[in-house]
Amino acid sequence: MTTQQFQVRKDQLATTRTVQLPDAPLADGEIRVRIEHFAYTSNNITYAAFGDAMNYWQFFPVAPEGGDTVAWGLVPVWGFGVVEETRCAGVAVGERLYGYWPMASHAVLKPVRLSPEGFFDGAPHRATLHPVYNNYLRCAVDPLHDSATEPLQALLRPLFLTAWLIDDFLADNDFFGANQGGRRGVMLLSSASSKTAYATAAQLAKRPEVEVVGLTSPGNVAFCESLGVYSRVLTYDQLEQLPQDTPCVYVDFAGNGALRKAIHGRFSALAYSCSIGGTHVDQLAGGRDLAGPRPVLFFAPAQAKKRHGDWGTAGFNERMGQAWHAFMALVSQPGAPWVVVEHHKGPSAVQAAHALVLGGRGDARVGHMLSMP
Template structure:
């Protein structure tokens, strides 16, 4: 049986487990056991923008009104009818919130392959690529949790910093980040803080001001209700991780020197809204794959990879510093625990220093109908 978590597309707080018989493998397909995978505010953004950005299309549920939220994590191949992919291979990539997935590998290389499932052909290639951990320079078995929790967010945050620098920060000297305690926001702040002459201001809830200040990557941290303390003549760029329509209205109204408004996420799901009739620059959605494409053309694929690896190494070392970690992984096993973790993340509850790692199967178990990978590959 395959267990999958389904989320109501028009009511994201409704989540349920569906168990269905395993699909038979066709020639050239592989079945992989998923876990652990990360659950962060980034996944809530995928759900909130599921229709507009086609995130629901990656793993169609087959049930009207219900979708499968994509997640980043790891999986082990437990069954293969593809001559180039062996049972036991460890993979990193984009998976459904489920205990297993069927992939159709194509364009195999030593470091990865693409999923050739017909329904994914029109979707962005960045999300269709699976990395073979044995040949991945980013991978170490002991850091899977940090990789799953931070690597896709890190890439987005690094690209935001690069995009802003590439555009001369639109003539501004201050970058204002909402949802400053979120992983993508503080990843962006980590990189921005290394830019000479750039002030990095974080906006967060009153409860998370202390956490954000403790990170040391924000020049200043303000609670949302203290926005008025920011000088109105501040020339700044706003990077919106919250998607809070009311907050966006306040920022655009109170900061007439706003030079650019960048929309990234939707952590404040209950307060999402449009961007019509706002004073100042029109909010522009940041789409990470577009900046990846530009930099691949500027630097070549190897040049981009080298820069990302160097930046990841520095960021992961700081976040995972045993003496003062920014993030502590917390594991949840089983469907019930996964649903509870999802509801907590959706509601914005919990300690920002905790990162949720999920697996729908119980610890040590494999999905029914498959055999587990060798211990050395797990």
């Protein structure tokens, strides 16, 4: 038996390869999972772009080869798998799991902290990594699982959780004062056609104290407007349509250095600059030498930990579950779905999808579901 992996160069994300690795026998306590299908979005490009800074490459490490000083990496993805082999007493062959996987045909996990709901991967190299990424859910009892809509769950569930937490974080901090003085604070969202951005907009749109403005490329304006969650949609070169003294918060999903500099330079009442992702991988830049507040990287698990402390696990899950089901109803509107799923099977199709998403050339309404075998 072999495992097929889709690897990318950490220093050149467009360079990829598919490798076949022989399967080692399982050790006591381990399971082997066949990864059936997984989502691939700009969120995964963010994982790769920030792989070293945020430790995303550490989840599924690839051993360096010979004199190759820059290792290949496995981009983490969210999706579904089935237990194919087990040496763990608490996990049965045939169990269906939702969680965080490598871009591969199979993965080996070492389940610990088993419960009826799921388990955590106890592999030593993941011990210091955030538990939200190490948690695997048993689909049979997962209240958010629906076998009929697995692709939408894989595509949107992790992005929605991040979006929901961004909205909560901003509200928890009273929008950093941008909504004071009798004026509605403006939330500026870059890469407005990305799934995490419009999921965030869908949450913010419920808050009357703020206005949500989407920033996007000309080709995605109509799509963003069709969603109905943005008060206004502007192209990146239309910032002058907003007054310079607009009290605002910048929520940056693009990571575009030139755009960030333009926003910081234009808006004298910029209250906060929140860095989320890096969909514009060829234009990433740091936050030095900028006017106004220094950009702060948002780390969703930190806000999740705070709210687990505030609300308890049951309260957190209840609030998130209600918001998720409301969002799914929006996304799945009859006749006007926000996401149209496309399936890609096999190494060549996976490579093509990777290139499309990496280059930002895809249709904003399309969601890519991939499988290696």
